[in-house]
Amino acid sequence: ISLASGVSxxxxxxxxxxxxxxxxxxxxxxxxxxxxxxITLNDSLTSAGTTTFDADTDNDGTxxxxxxxxxxGNNALSMTAADLILNSTLTSGTAGTTILASKSASTIGLxxxxxxxxxxxxxxxxxxxxxxxxxxxxxxxTVLGVSSTDSDQFGALTLNATASGSSVTFGSSxxxxxxxxxxxxxxxxxxxxxxxxxxxxxNTDSDGDGTxxxxxxxxxxxxxxxxxxxxxxSDLILGSGxxxxSGTAGTTx
Numbered sequence: 001i002s003l004a005s006g007v008s009x010x011x012x013x014x015x016x017x018x019x020x021x022x023x024x025x026x027x028x029x030x031x032x033x034x035x036x037x038x039i040t041l042n043d044s045l046t047s048a049g050t051t052t053f054d055a056d057t058d059n060d061g062t063x064x065x066x067x068x069x070x071x072x073g074n075n076a077l078s079m080t081a082a083d084l085i086l087n088s089t090l091t092s093g094t095a096g097t098t099i100l101a102s103k104s105a106s107t108i109g110l111x112x113x114x115x116x117x118x119x120x121x122x123x124x125x126x127x128x129x130x131x132x133x134x135x136x137x138x139x140x141x142t143v144l145g146v147s148s149t150d151s152d153q154f155g156a157l158t159l160n161a162t163a164s165g166s167s168v169t170f171g172s173s174x175x176x177x178x179x180x181x182x183x184x185x186x187x188x189x190x191x192x193x194x195x196x197x198x199x200x201x202x203n204t205d206s207d208g209d210g211t212x213x214x215x216x217x218x219x220x221x222x223x224x225x226x227x228x229x230x231x232x233x234s235d236l237i238l239g240s241g242x243x244x245x246s247g248t249a250g251t252t253x
Contacts, residue, residue, distance in 0.1 A: 001018060001020045001023075001024075001025045001026070001043075002025075002026050002027075002028070003025075003026065003027040003028065003031055004027075004028050004029070005027070005028040005029025005030060005031075005048070005049060006029060006030055006031075007027065007031050007032075008031070008032045008033075008034065009031075009032070009033050009034070010034045010035070011034070011035040011036065011037075012034075012036065012057070013036055014035065014036060014037055015035050015036075015037045015038040015039065015040070015063070016033055016035045016038075016039045016040070017039075017040045017041075017042065018040070018041050018042065018043070018045075019042040019043060020042075020043040024043045024044045024045070024046070025041060025043050025044065025045040025046070026045070026046050026047070027045070027046070027047035027048065027049065027051070028048055028049075029047075029048050029049035030047075030049030030050045030051070030052075030075075031047050031049065031051055031052075032051075032052040032053070032054075033052070033053045033054070033055075034053075034054045034057050035054070035055055035056075035057065035063060036056065036057050036058045036060075036062075036063055037056075037062055037063050038055050038056075038062070038063045038064045038065070038066070038081075039053055039055040039063070039064075039065050039066070039081075040065075040066040041066070041067050041068055041070070042068060043068055044068050044069035044070065044071075044088070045067075045068070045069070045070050045071070046070075046071045046073065047070075047071070047072050047073060047075065048073050048075070049072075049073075049075050050072075050075050050076045050077075050078075051070075051072045051075060051076070051077050051078070051092075052077075052078045052079075053065050053078070053079045053080065053081065054080040054081075054102070055079075055080065055081040055082070055102070056080065056081055056082045056102035056103065057102075059102045059103050059104065060103065061082045061102065061103035061106065061115070062082060063081060063082050063102065064081055064082055064083040064084070064085060065079055065081035065083070065084050065085070066085040066087065067084075067085070067086055067087065067088070067090060068087050068088050069088035069089050069090070070088075070089075070090045070091070071089075071091050071093075072091070072092045072093065072095065073093060074092070074093035074094045074095050075092065075093075075095050076092060076095045076096055076097075076098075077090075077092040077095065077096070077097045077098070077128070078097075078098045078100075079097075079098070079099050079100070080099075080100040080101075080102050081100075081101075081102055081116065082101070082102050082103055082106065082115065082116065083115065083116050083117065084099060084116060084117075084118065084122075086118070086122040086125055086126070088125065089125045089126075089127070090125055090126050090127070091126070091127035091128065092127070092128045092129065093127070093128070093129065094129040095128070095129050096128060096129055096130040096131070096132065097126065097128035097130070097131050097132070097154070098131075098132045098133075099116075099118075099131075099132070099133045099134075100133075100134065100135050100138070101115060101116040101134065101135075101137070101138040101139075103115070104137045104138075104163070105137070105138070105139040105163065106138050106139055107138070107139045107140050107141070107142070108133060108134055108138055108139075108140075108141045108142070108161075109141075109142050109143075109144070110123060110133070110141070110142070110143045110144070110146055111123070111143060111144040111145045111146045111150070111173070111175075112142050112143075112144040112145075112171065114141075114142060115139075116138075118133075120145065120146055120147070120150040121150075123146060123150045123151060123154075124149060124150045124151075124153065126153065126154050127153045127154060128154040128155060129154075129155050130154070130155045130156045130157075130158070131154040131155070131156075131157050131158070132157075132158040132160070133157070133158070133159055133160070134159055134160040134161050134162075135160050135162070136160070136162045136163055137163050138160075138161060138163060138166065139161070139163065139165075139166050140161060140166055140167050140168070140169065141159050141161045141166075141167075141168045141169070141184075142168075142169050142170075142171055143159070143168070143169070143170045143171065143175055144170075144171035144172070144173050144175075145171070145173030145174065145175060145192075146175040146176070146177070147174075147175070147176055148176040148195075148197075151175075151176060151177045151178065152178065154178070155178055155179065155198075156178055156179030156180065156181065156198055156199070157177050157178065157179070157180050157181070158180075158181040158182075158183070159180075159181070159182045159183070160183045161183070161184045161185065162183050162184065162185050162206040162207070163185060164185055164186075164207075165185065165186050166184060166185050166186055167184050167185070167186045167187045167188065167189065167212075168182050168184045168187075168188045168189070169188075169189045169191065170188075170189065170190045170191060170192055170194055171191055171192060172191050172192055173192055174192045174193040174194070174195070175192065175193075175194055175195075176194075176195040176196070176197070177194075177195075177196050177197070177198075178196065178197050178198045179196065179197075179198025179199050179200065179227075180196045180198070180200045180201070181200075181201040181202075182201070182202050182203070183203045183206045184203070184204055184205075184206060184212055185205070185206050185207050185211075185212060186205075186211055186212050187204050187205075187211075187212040187213045187214070187215065188202055188204045188212070188213075188214050188215070188233075189215040189217075190215065190216045190217060190220055190222060191217045191220070192217070192220060193220050193221045193222075193223075194220075194221075194222050194223070195221075195223050195224075195225065196223070196224045196225065196227065197224075197225045197227065198224075198227050199224075199227050199228050199230075200224045200227060200228070200229045200230070200246075201229075201230045201231075201232075202214060202230070202231045202232065202233070203232040203233075204231075204232065204233040204234065205232070205233060205234045210234045211234060212233060212234050213233060213234060213235040213236070213237055214231060214233040214235070214236050214237065215237040215239075216237070216238050216239060216242040216244065217239045217242065218239030218240050218241055218242060219239065219240070219241040219242060220239065220242050220243075221242065221243040221244075221245065222243070222244045222245070223243075223245045223246075223247070224245070224246045224247065224249065225247060226246070226247035226248045226249050227246065227247075227249050228246060228249045228250050228251075228252075229244070229246040229249070229250070229251045229252070230251075230252045231251070231252070231253050233253075236253070
């Protein structure tokens with residue numbers, strides 16, 4: 001199945017399923033897919049332009065996005081869905097990939113279950129110049145046990161949970177990322193060791209209302225491996241024996 005540049009496929013009251021009997025799927029340039037009850041691509045898609053998916057255009061939480069292999073040829077990729085199922089590799093090359101939860105207040109999980117979840121295996125299949133997950137409408141984000149094997153193939157990661165009351169928690173298993181930016185409206189909690197290998201930024205009170213704290217649990221370490229660390233917070237809560245280290249780089253509080 002070949003799509004011309006600028007094509008939009010729209011199912012305003014249903015789903016989209018593409019299944020090529022031979023040859024896979026291709027788009028000559030920018031392409032967009034929009035449906036209310038889900039999008040499924042059963043074969044690999046190669047595109048040559050900005051690629052956009054919205055699998056839940058009415059934002060009611062029923063439209064999932066299921067993908068076989070996807071390659072956007074170094075062009076931006078944006079995906080909005082109630083949940084995301086990656087059955088193979090996904091790459092935007094040197095360009096950014098953005099993943100948004102469609103339904104307001106939906107939770108997001110990396111390495112753990114949530115309304116919209118990405119397993120460590122799915123994360124390991126994502127290659128991108130940068131990866132942005134979450135925005136201004138989703139609920140809490142939880143990260144659990146994402147190793148360097150799972151995260152090295154995408155660049156700087158940005159996690160956004162900036163809706164009222166939303167927070168970001170790094171759970172009980174350690175995680176490692178390249179560059180990392182985390183924005184939350186109601187606090188960021190590190191319950192495990194967190195290692196980054198690039199510039200690292202935390203904003204625990206994105207709306208500046210004085211309610212978002214940064215919490216580092218007892219005997220846990222935040223280490224940026226000699227990269228700059230910036231931390232903006234209404235309060236800083238450090239457990240006994242905890243450590244924040246930016247090595248030879250600067251730390252800004």
